[in-house]
Amino acid sequence: MGGVDVVNGVAGAVIGMLFAVLFQQPLQDTWFKVRRRSVGAVRSLRSRSESSPSWTTFSLGPLHTSALIVEGDGEHPIPAEGVHIQVLDGETRLPGEIAHWWDEIAAESSRLQEEGRTPVWNGLRYAVESLDISRTPVEEHPEVRLRLRxxxxxxxxxxxxxDRRTPDGSTLRSRYLDPDRPLEAPAFLQCSLGVNVAVVTADDMLVVSQRSNRVRIAPGTWNSSVNEGVSRQIDSSGRSAPVLHAVARRGMREELSLEPHEYSLELLAFVLDVEKRHWSAHFYARLNELTRQGLQDRLSRGVADRWEHETIDYVPFRAATVAGYLLHPDRIHRWAPAAPALFHLALVHVHGRATVERAEAQAVRRYRA
Incomplete structure (x- = not known):
C-alpha cells in the first residue's frame, strides 16, 4: 500500500505541473481581461454620470447668467439677408385658467390712471412661435427663420x-418648461423679442447703461448700451414683418440720439434668456467719429427715452478691462441677463476669440485670488 501511495503522489504532482503549464497563463490572461473590462465599464459609467449638456448658459468664472447663445460666435456676423421673419395669423393668448391674470394687470393700470399716476400701457408686441437655424449649402452662412405671432x-x-400657482397648484414653469429642452416653449410664454446693442465710441469706449428704477422689468440692473423691444405699432408698417436692423437703429436714435450714418451696425447673435423666456438679437455698433465726450455732449442736448437709463458708464474697450468690469464686486450680481454675453461677443468680434478668452481667464484668476 505504501508503494501505491507513492505512485499516486508522484502522478498527482506530475498532473499538477502539467495543469499549471497548460492552463495557468490562459487563466491569468482571462482574469486580466475580465478585470480590465470591469474597470473600463466603471469608468464609462462614471464619465456618463459626469457628462454635461451642450446647451449651457453664458458664464464667466463666478458670473453666471441665464442667457443662452442660440446662434452666433461673435467672430462671424449674421448677414441681414440671412434673417427671415414671418408673422403668423392668430393672436397669442393665455390659457383660459390664467386669463384673469391679464384682467388683473388691466385693472391695476386703470387704478393707476385714476390716481393720476403713470399707467401700464398695453403696447402691441410679438410672441416668438419658433426660431429655426440652418446653413446655406455652399458658404455655410447662417440662415435664421423667426416665426412670430x-x-x-x-x-x-x-x-x-x-412661478405663480395656477388653480391646480402647478406653475407655468413646471407645466410648460423643460430645462433639458430650453428652445421648446409655447408662444404665450415668449412674448418678448428685442434687440441689445453694444456701442463703442470712436475713441474705443464701451457704453454701459444702468436701467432706470422706473422701468417695470429688471429695474436698476446694468445692461447693454441700447435695449429696445420690437413693437407691432412702430416696427411693422401695415402687415409687413419687422426688420431687426431697423429696430436696432430705432433704439440707437431713441436712447442715444444717434443717426444711422454715424455708426456701423452688425448682428452678432441670437440669445434666449431661459429664466424669463426673453429673445434678443445682439448687435455691435461702432461710432464713426463721435468720441465719448462727443456722445456725452450729444446726450446733454436731449434724448427721446432718457427716463429708461439711470446712469451711463464708459469702459475702455479692451478685453482685460471689460472682463474685470463685468466681475467687479458692485456689478457682478447686478447685470441684466443678456449684457455679459453681448459684451463678450463684441470683444470677440473686434479682438479675436483667443485674445478675449486669455484675458477673461486672467480676470477670473485675479477675482479668485
Whole structure:
C-alpha cells in the first residue's frame, strides 16, 4: 500500500505541473481581461454620470447668467439677408385658467390712471412661435427663420409670472418648461423679442447703461448700451414683418440720439434668456467719429427715452478691462441677463476669440485670488 501511495503522489504532482503549464497563463490572461473590462465599464459609467449638456448658459468664472447663445460666435456676423421673419395669423393668448391674470394687470393700470399716476400701457408686441437655424449649402452662412405671432404687453406681463400657482397648484414653469429642452416653449410664454446693442465710441469706449428704477422689468440692473423691444405699432408698417436692423437703429436714435450714418451696425447673435423666456438679437455698433465726450455732449442736448437709463458708464474697450468690469464686486450680481454675453461677443468680434478668452481667464484668476 505504501508503494501505491507513492505512485499516486508522484502522478498527482506530475498532473499538477502539467495543469499549471497548460492552463495557468490562459487563466491569468482571462482574469486580466475580465478585470480590465470591469474597470473600463466603471469608468464609462462614471464619465456618463459626469457628462454635461451642450446647451449651457453664458458664464464667466463666478458670473453666471441665464442667457443662452442660440446662434452666433461673435467672430462671424449674421448677414441681414440671412434673417427671415414671418408673422403668423392668430393672436397669442393665455390659457383660459390664467386669463384673469391679464384682467388683473388691466385693472391695476386703470387704478393707476385714476390716481393720476403713470399707467401700464398695453403696447402691441410679438410672441416668438419658433426660431429655426440652418446653413446655406455652399458658404455655410447662417440662415435664421423667426416665426412670430401678434400679442400685447399685458399678455407678456401675465406670462412673466412663471412661478405663480395656477388653480391646480402647478406653475407655468413646471407645466410648460423643460430645462433639458430650453428652445421648446409655447408662444404665450415668449412674448418678448428685442434687440441689445453694444456701442463703442470712436475713441474705443464701451457704453454701459444702468436701467432706470422706473422701468417695470429688471429695474436698476446694468445692461447693454441700447435695449429696445420690437413693437407691432412702430416696427411693422401695415402687415409687413419687422426688420431687426431697423429696430436696432430705432433704439440707437431713441436712447442715444444717434443717426444711422454715424455708426456701423452688425448682428452678432441670437440669445434666449431661459429664466424669463426673453429673445434678443445682439448687435455691435461702432461710432464713426463721435468720441465719448462727443456722445456725452450729444446726450446733454436731449434724448427721446432718457427716463429708461439711470446712469451711463464708459469702459475702455479692451478685453482685460471689460472682463474685470463685468466681475467687479458692485456689478457682478447686478447685470441684466443678456449684457455679459453681448459684451463678450463684441470683444470677440473686434479682438479675436483667443485674445478675449486669455484675458477673461486672467480676470477670473485675479477675482479668485
Amino acid at each position: 401678434p400679442t400685447d404687453y399685458y399678455t407678456f406681463l401675465a406670462a412673466q409670472q412663471l
